[in-house]
Amino acid sequence: xxxxxVPLVKIAIILFGVMTAAAYFVLLERxxxxxxxxxxxxxxxxxxxxxxxxxxxxxxxADGLKMILKEEYTPAHVDRGLYLLAPLVxxxxxxxxxxxxxxxxxLPPIPALGLQEPIAMLVAPSFDVGMIYVFALSSIAVYGVIxxxxxxxxxxxxxxGLRSSAQxxxxxxxxxxxxxxxxxxxxxxxxxxxxxxxxxxGVWFALSQPLGMLxxxxxAFAEAARLPFDLPECEQxxxxxxxxxxxxxxLVVFLTAEFIHxxxxxxxxxxxFLGGWHFWGLTGNAETPITxxxxxxxxxxxxxxxxxxxxxxxxVRWSWPRFRYDQLLALAWKVLxxxxxxxxxxxxxxxxxxxxxxxxxxxxxxxGAGRAVVSWLPGWLLLxxxxxxxxxxxxxxxxxxxxxxxxxxxxxxxx
Amino acid sequence: xxxxxxxxxxxxxxxxAVPVGMIGLGALIGPHRATAVKRMPYESGMDPIHDARRRxxxxxxxxxxxxxxxxxxxxxxxxxxVASRHPEGIDRILQVSQGLGERGWVLxxxxxxxxxxxxxxxxxxxxxxxxxx
Numbered sequence: 001x002x003x004x005x006v007p008l009v010k011i012a013i014i015l016f017g018v019m020t021a022a023a024y025f026v027l028l029e030r031x032x033x034x035x036x037x038x039x040x041x042x043x044x045x046x047x048x049x050x051x052x053x054x055x056x057x058x059x060x061x062a063d064g065l066k067m068i069l070k071e072e073y074t075p076a077h078v079d080r081g082l083y084l085l086a087p088l089v090x091x092x093x094x095x096x097x098x099x100x101x102x103x104x105x106x107l108p109p110i111p112a113l114g115l116q117e118p119i120a121m122l123v124a125p126s127f128d129v130g131m132i133y134v135f136a137l138s139s140i141a142v143y144g145v146i147x148x149x150x151x152x153x154x155x156x157x158x159x160x161g162l163r164s165s166a167q168x169x170x171x172x173x174x175x176x177x178x179x180x181x182x183x184x185x186x187x188x189x190x191x192x193x194x195x196x197x198x199x200x201x202g203v204w205f206a207l208s209q210p211l212g213m214l215x216x217x218x219x220a221f222a223e224a225a226r227l228p229f230d231l232p233e234c235e236q237x238x239x240x241x242x243x244x245x246x247x248x249x250x251l252v253v254f255l256t257a258e259f260i261h262x263x264x265x266x267x268x269x270x271x272x273f274l275g276g277w278h279f280w281g282l283t284g285n286a287e288t289p290i291t292x293x294x295x296x297x298x299x300x301x302x303x304x305x306x307x308x309x310x311x312x313x314x315x316v317r318w319s320w321p322r323f324r325y326d327q328l329l330a331l332a333w334k335v336l337x338x339x340x341x342x343x344x345x346x347x348x349x350x351x352x353x354x355x356x357x358x359x360x361x362x363x364x365x366x367x368g369a370g371r372a373v374v375s376w377l378p379g380w381l382l383l384x385x386x387x388x389x390x391x392x393x394x395x396x397x398x399x400x401x402x403x404x405x406x407x408x409x410x411x412x413x414x415x
Numbered sequence: 416x417x418x419x420x421x422x423x424x425x426x427x428x429x430x431x432a433v434p435v436g437m438i439g440l441g442a443l444i445g446p447h448r449a450t451a452v453k454r455m456p457y458e459s460g461m462d463p464i465h466d467a468r469r470r471x472x473x474x475x476x477x478x479x480x481x482x483x484x485x486x487x488x489x490x491x492x493x494x495x496x497v498a499s500r501h502p503e504g505i506d507r508i509l510q511v512s513q514g515l516g517e518r519g520w521v522l523x524x525x526x527x528x529x530x531x532x533x534x535x536x537x538x539x540x541x542x543x544x545x546x547x548x
Contacts, residue, residue, distance in 0.1 A: 007422035011429055019433070072442040076454035077466065088434050095430035099423050123426050126419040132493065133423070154456035158467040166475050169482040176489045180496050187500025189493070244457055249441025253434045326547040329478070333536075333545045337485070341533055344492075345526065351499070352522050 006115070010123045014098050022259045023060035029314050031056070036318040064252075072248040075152075082151035087246070087253040090144030093137045094260040099123045100130035101267050102192045104299035105277050108290050118290055121299070122192060131179060131189040134268070135172070138223060141261065142168045148254070149242035160241025163325065164225065170332035171222035171229075177340030178216030181209045181347040182272050195276030196286035204275040208376035210383045211343045213273040215336050220265040222332070225258060226313055228322040266309040270302060274309070277302040327397035335395050339386050346382050350375075477544045488532050495525055 027042065034041025045058035074080060104121035127133065142165055149161015182205050183189060186197045198204050206213045222229040243254045270276060277283055277298035284294065323331065354375055390398075456463045498504030505521055539545060 004421075004425075007425055011422070011426050015429065015433065068441050068444050070441070070445055071448065072438070072445045073447070073449050073453060075456060077456050084438075087438065088431065091434035091437075092427065092431040095433060096423075096427045099426040124419060124422040127423060128419070152456075153467050154463075155458065155465075155467045155469075158469075158471075162471055162475050166478050169486075170478065173482065173485050173489065176486070180489070180492055183493065183496040184499055187497055187502075187504065189497060248445055249438045252441075253437055329547050330545070333481075334540065337536060338533075341529060341536075345529055348499075348522060348525060352518065355518065 006119070007123055010121075011099075014103065014123060015095065017103075018095065018098055018260060018263065019256075021263060022256050023064065024057075025259060025263065025310060026063070027056060027059050028310075029317075030059075032311070032314040033318060036315070067249060067252045070248040072250070075154075075245050077153045078245060079151040079153065082147050083245075084250075086144050086148035086151060086242075087250045087257070089147060090141055090257040091253045091260075093140040093144065094257040094264065097134055097137045097264050100127055100133050100191060101264070102195065102271065102276070104295060104302055105192070105195070105283075105286075106290050107295050108292060120192065121295075125192070127190070129189050130191045131183065134264075135176065138175075138261075139172065141257070144254075144257070145242050148246070152242070152245035154245050156240070156244040157242050160244065164241060167225075167229065167328060167332075168223060170329055171219040171336075174215050174332060174336035174340045175219035175223060177337070177344055178212045178219060179272065180344055181205070181212040184344075184347060184351055185209070191271050191276075195271055195278065198275045199278035199283070199285040200287070202278075202280060202285070203376060204273065204278070206273040206275075208379050209273070209343070209347060210379055211339065211386050212347065212379075213269075214383070215340050215343065216273065217269055218336060219332075220269060221313070221316070222328075224261040224265045224313075226262060227317040228320040229328060230322060262310065262313055263306075266306045266313065269309050270305040274305050276305075321400070323397055324400075326403075330396045335390060335397075339390075342386070343382065346378065350378055474544075474547060481539055481544055484535065485532070488528075488535075491528070492525070495521070 031041045031043075041056070042059045043056040044053060045056055045062050046052045046054040047058065074083065100122070102120070102122040106118040106120050109116050109118055124130075145168065146161050146165045149157045149159075149164070152158070152161075182194060185205065185208070186194045188194065188197075194205075243251055246254060278285070279301045283298050283301055288294065456467070458464075498508075499521070505518060509518065
């Protein structure tokens, strides 16, 4: 019974949390946008029938209600099956990722309910290939985009779908390369094991692999289609890209899925590189016996990190100009991919050297307590080297002037 | 049933039910007043000229092929990355089977593999697959 009941309770909590978070992060996003642009933002909707405003906290509910009451129509020219399938694929893939993302460490056992073991705050605790699963589902999200763009049978949708599929697949490669360094340092694809490794050594992977984190973060921004990589949507040129022809709840499903992608990306960045629930001197390490207080502190630390990353996402949106499409693809293929390979090679050699059978013992003997510094210094040197390389080579996305090397009349696009 | 897969399967089912429920609710409650204009493709208010099933730039196709190659090559690296640190991984294999050599050989092999991947990237770059204008 508890084999089925415990996962169901966890699933219910996580799904409710994610959906609520998505709704309220939309409000937060609008408030942050308003704050950055020096205006008020949505602050009116509170409790209906009264004058209580509650800082606009009723806005997501009102928006949701409005969208449910909108007409659910299907244009005549679309491929009906695929048209309906696209939002379903996108949303369920975006939600299903949370099956392997830990929302904290563990809870102490509750013998009153017959739970004698500590409870992992994770839906699938014994699933060994967590990160592969995350990647598989993020690839399925690409299908949602392609299906939406193709099935709509409209030129805007088609162009938007093409563009965003090329973008999403291009940035999946550096995403995987940034992750490989973490897997290499941990020896596991499980997200809870990755956090435990960082908690036990006390060195977050952001400190030991800063270039990997930078690559992963930029790619995660692009995978979540956030500005400055929001070419899948591009309201200005393609009136909404692949979801131009969608309306009503289908559109809401698409937009919510995109927001969930952002939340997922924040969770992944926090867990993989920012230590998950670990904070020095506050949460102990993975061996510390768990109590209710400790569990609560760990959840608090993790959510503070996730919140900070999401806030960073929102600030970036209003801080960077977006890329031109050729710059976007060049960034993925010509900058992030080579840098990711370089990062992986250096990390592989570095981690191999620190292996106890190679030179780890010698390093311990020689540097003792300063070992941690010695082990992450090369990572920072690599970051500086990468920065200098990019600055010296001046790739195409550093120059925002109109291109002079292209004769448009000569282009095959001009028929 | 395997206890690792069951929660995932459950989660996937419920995750599918959520958007189905949302769209179903919208279809039940929302009005239905379709008109001929509303059912046309959106082209900024103009009458659409062609349908959208037209030829598109071959570079998208090249990108997709290039992606497939690199993605599969990256997948080959995951087993190595896990086995490299895992106690039951490379160390155990080397311990059990004497004469296979040192850890250095494994790293060397991976570096050669990465060099081949990098060579592929350079080749593509030089052939102009990644050029976009």
